[in-house]
Amino acid sequence: MTGFVSFVGAGPGDPELLTLKALARLEAADVVLFDDLASGPILDRVRPGTTLVNVGKRAGRQSPSQAEVNRQLMDHAAKGGRVVRLKSGDSGIFGRLEEEIEALRIAGIGFEIIPGVSSASAAAAAAGIPLTRRALSRRVQFITGHGATGALPNDLNMAALADSEATTVVFMPKRTFPELAARLVAAGLPPQTRALLAENVGRADQRLTRNSIAGLADALAGGVGSAPALILYGPILEEA
Structure with a gap:
């Protein structure tokens, strides 16, 4: 009998931000494959006896390849148990979810996706601001600060990112933000545009x-x- 995989968004790290469905899957799991940023007190919600497997990837550290993560996911599911793939934030936002889903589809293993609280939403809430505001910031855009090589992606839509009427959230930004900021200014965004650096959100x-x-x-x-x-930047921070 083939098992079943639940992709669970762990939120930004605060276990009180887990959804009820996420908590139910963690409490029922036979195996939990978790990311580094989805560990800590979140794993305290797992029942005793559950197998915990750290498959987290962090920049600058030795980490399992995506192929290895896919293999472990399929191997555990093939044993017939209830497998939770625990990802930080919302797994559908820069979480490489599509690669793991494709591996399961090829193997004929069933899955579900349980969304989590994005770190973008959690950061804005912690700062006491919304992500949008009528007549000031009608659009929100999410980008990643580095591509597959770790460098700033070359194909960014700089006209959109320099839009002074949008809220922009940059995930994994710290190493490449100086270069991104220079490109934003060159594209017309004022250098004094307000920004927020949010670290260890929800912890x-x-x-x-x-x-x-x-x-x-x-x-x-x-x-x-x-x-x-x-990092968040845009007009919404002018009011913060």
Whole structure:
């Protein structure tokens, strides 16, 4: 009998932000394959005896390849159990969800996707701001700060990213934001545009730093640290 896989969005790290469905799947799981950023107190919700497998990938650290993660996912499901693939935030946003889904489809293994609270939403809530505002910021856009090579992607739509009437959220931004900020200014976005660096969102050591895009770029050029982070910028921060 083939097992079943639940892709569970763990949210940004605060277990109180788990959905009821996510919590139910964690409590019923036989195996949980988890990311580094979806560990800690989230795993305290797993029942005793559940097999826990760390398949997290972090920049600059030795990590399992995506092919290895896919293989482990299929191997555990093939044993017939209830498998949870626990991903941080919402697994459908820069979580490489599509690659794991495709592997399961090819293997004929059933799955479901349980959305989680995105770190973008959690960061905005922690800062006390919405992501949109009527007549000020009618559009939200999510981008990743690095491509497959770790560098800033070359095919970014700079006209859209320099839109002064949009809220932009940059995931995994710290190493490449100085370059992105320079390109934004060159595309016409004022360097004084307000920005927010949100680190360790939803955790006890959460840190929010407000600055301009130019100021954040200068700060990050001097060192980025290892804390997971995202950056928001746009007119909505003018009111914060």
